[in-house]
Amino acid sequence: SQQGEEDPQALSIQEGENATMNCSYKTSINNLQWYRQNSGRGLVHLILIRSNEREKHSGRLRVTLDTSKKSSSLLITASRAADTASYFCATGVRANNLFFGTGTRLTVIP
Amino acid sequence: DTEVTQTPKHLVMGMTNKKSLKCEQHMGHRAMYWYKQKAKKPPELMFVYSYEKLSINESVPSRFSPECPNSSLLNLHLHALQPEDSALYLCASSQDTGHSYTDTQYFGPGTRLTVL
Numbered sequence: 001s002q003q004g005e006e007d008p009q010a011l012s013i014q015e016g017e018n019a020t021m022n023c024s025y026k027t028s029i030n031n032l033q034w035y036r037q038n039s040g041r042g043l044v045h046l047i048l049i050r051s052n053e054r055e056k057h058s059g060r061l062r063v064t065l066d067t068s069k070k071s072s073s074l075l076i077t078a079s080r081a082a083d084t085a086s087y088f089c090a091t092g093v094r095a096n097n098l099f100f101g102t103g104t105r106l107t108v109i110p
Numbered sequence: 111d112t113e114v115t116q117t118p119k120h121l122v123m124g125m126t127n128k129k130s131l132k133c134e135q136h137m138g139h140r141a142m143y144w145y146k147q148k149a150k151k152p153p154e155l156m157f158v159y160s161y162e163k164l165s166i167n168e169s170v171p172s173r174f175s176p177e178c179p180n181s182s183l184l185n186l187h188l189h190a191l192q193p194e195d196s197a198l199y200l201c202a203s204s205q206d207t208g209h210s211y212t213d214t215q216y217f218g219p220g221t222r223l224t225v226l
């Protein structure tokens with residue numbers, strides 16, 4: 001399977017702490033994307049990092065990509081209760097085809 | 111307008127019913143997608159339409175029949191479903207940059223389907 005694996009499966013932190021989740025994948029990619037999903041709803045795109053980039057920031061989000069290790073991490077700084085959601089990495093391997101990872105369920109406790 | 115809309119939000123159907131899910135976007139995107147998502151699992155790709163033509167069918171059973179009437183609309187026709195088909199069905203759209211590049215996808219809120 002080309003599906004990525006995410007670690008941890010679940011993460012519970014206090015509001016204000018940082019949350020880090022990791023994604024590993026198996027094949028060469030053209031980009032890697034992170035999405036958030038609130039319970040039972042649609043996915044929201046967070047950030048995209050191209051295969052020739054190593055780090056990218058967007059607000060409180062920081063994404064790293066190591067193509068030699070086929071891994072990525074998503075850091076959310078100063079977490080808020082509203083960040084409670086499932087987070088999925090998705091690898092772009094070819095046009096119009098994203099492969100979603102298994103997801104990390106983040107709970108931020110107020 | 112950066113929204114993908116889906117109707118209905120919830121659908122309950124029997125195994126002998128015929129129903130349709132609808133999806134609409136007005137972002138000028140030329141690729142549209144259907145995903146199936148079971149609880150606590152990632153979305154699984156079902157179909158991709160590129161420029162109104164079916165480009166990817168991930169070996170989906172024929173009881174699911176997609177249709178793309180125009181570049182803004184995507185339907186999923188359902189017939190003779192099984193209880194295990196109960197899931198959240200997500201529609202998405204993206205630009206179709208092509209050239210082997212995977213564009214950002216914009217998702218609708220989903221249709222929660224229950225098959226009795």
